[in-house]
Amino acid sequence: MRASHRAVVRANRTISVLKRPTPIPNDYELLVAPLYAGLCGTDIQILRGLRSDPTPIIGHEGVARVVSAGSGVPERLTPGTLVCINPTHRDDPSFLLGHNVDGLLQERVLIPRSAVCNGLVLPLCEIVNTEISTLLEPLAVVQYGLRLLAEHRPHTLVVFGDGVIGHIAVRAAVELLGVTTRIVHMHHTKRGMDWSSNHPVPAVHCVLHDTKGAQFLSELPADERVAVLLATPRDATLLCLDTALHNLRGELVIDLLGGLSPDAVSPLLPDVNLPQIRAANCAGSPNPAVQVTVSTITGTKVCLMGHRGVANKHLSDAAAELTKHPLRYRELITHVVSLDEAANIMRQLAASRDRVIDDRRLIKLAVQIAPEHNLVGGAG
Ligand SMILES: [Zn+2]
Incomplete structure (x- = not known):
């Protein structure tokens, strides 16, 4: 039987957690397991139908662990490595993670060859392996x-x-x-x-x-x-x-x-x-x-x-700042929830202009996608 995983999917005018078939990475492709993913203002605009981004699975901010790698993937991205994915490809508009390519709000994500070969998958130090990574x-x-x-x-x-x-x-x-x-x-x-x-x-x-x-x-x-x-x-x-x-x-x-x-x-x-x-x-x-x-x-x-997207250098500088001054930013993560709770909150955000969730103003929603112990063994 083919492996499957859970994903927050936008379909049929609603948002729900559904099973999706888990892809097997081909040459130069990576399969990663997101640990945390954040929801940003752009995502909320997508949910509210103010943007026409096609992917049913959004999410472009967060960290993941490499689960398996196709042949040709660089050694530094070996299974088990903590990574973040730069969502913006400078030269290939067909890769915009969580916009036109399935994003991080799911238990497994395939990172295509174009992104892997362009160096958009960055190994991180373990210290950003918390909800703070959604601010990276x-x-x-x-x-x-x-x-x-x-x-x-x-x-x-x-x-x-x-x-x-x-x-x-x-x-x-x-x-x-x-x-x-x-x-x-x-x-x-x-x-x-x-x-x-x-x-x-x-x-x-x-x-x-x-x-x-x-x-x-x-x-x-x-x-x-x-x-x-x-x-x-x-x-x-x-x-x-x-x-x-x-x-x-x-x-x-x-x-x-x-x-x-x-x-x-x-x-x-x-x-x-x-x-x-x-x-x-x-x-x-x-x-x-x-x-x-x-x-x-x-x-x-x-x-x-003006500017769109960031260079890898910006992401590593941001990781350094979050490592040095986590408390400067931590209070901005007002809600930390599971995948199921995230789908519920996303439905609420899609239906109103309000930012009050559970009687508290939402600044940053961090979704904890996989408790780490589920990943031990690294099997896809
Ligand atoms: Zn964003």
Whole structure:
């Protein structure tokens, strides 16, 4: 009888845990067993039907153990090795883990040859083998953006967004921008503000994105450099960009990290192709990154950049940061659940705009997929 494993599957307009046939790796392919997988804002948008990613099994953040390897797979990926998979292939758009290739929310995942041969499977040290590993990829994305912004030596960093990326950004910023940088965290809702006041980060100014919040931004010094990180979902990025452009004075650099619909146009930058600028940097390439200086219709100059995916180097830097400062980030993992509980929560998230699960605000959902003792012996 063919082996099978459990997976969280999106099918027939619902989300459930189903049995799937377990693939056997061919040459240069790997079979891995995810230990932890995280659910991110992009995943929630997929669940809500706001994106058209085809895979029925999502999940692109987390760690896994190699179960078996086809011939030709490098020695360092021997069965038993703890790995993370870089979800973004720089040159092969047919590999985007958990978007167009079955992702990590299942007990076994086949990693195709293209990803293995491109070095997208990274061995990790055992210390990240906890739920904290679900922050590896989002932290890598944030550090990528903050490093680009740091080149402009900003006096102030304004982070828009109170999802996991925004919260990671205000925690990672001091290390990369220095202690003298003023950090302003713009929140989408009062509930988000409440969460932050219960989980304060030293020296971060928390501001609600309303008329008063916009006024706060307009009162920042006019003769300073300001960096903006847009850590926003697809349907909020343009609004936050406009708030930044309307209110911030001084020399402005903006990272379009958040989602953008393919036809997004800002009324203040009618001739600027924002999605193209965002897509210009992919998985850490080119280096140095593409940055574009444009003028708004009112004549203000602004430097824009964006990026998708990360390089392996970003992932190993993020692993080092999580190893060094786990407590800086641990509180962001608000829910740790099993595969079955994950399917239940994903159904709830798909059906509402709310982020309250079990009476608590969800920041990061970590799914524990396989208790380690199930993997001993390594058999697929
Ligand atoms: Zn993600």
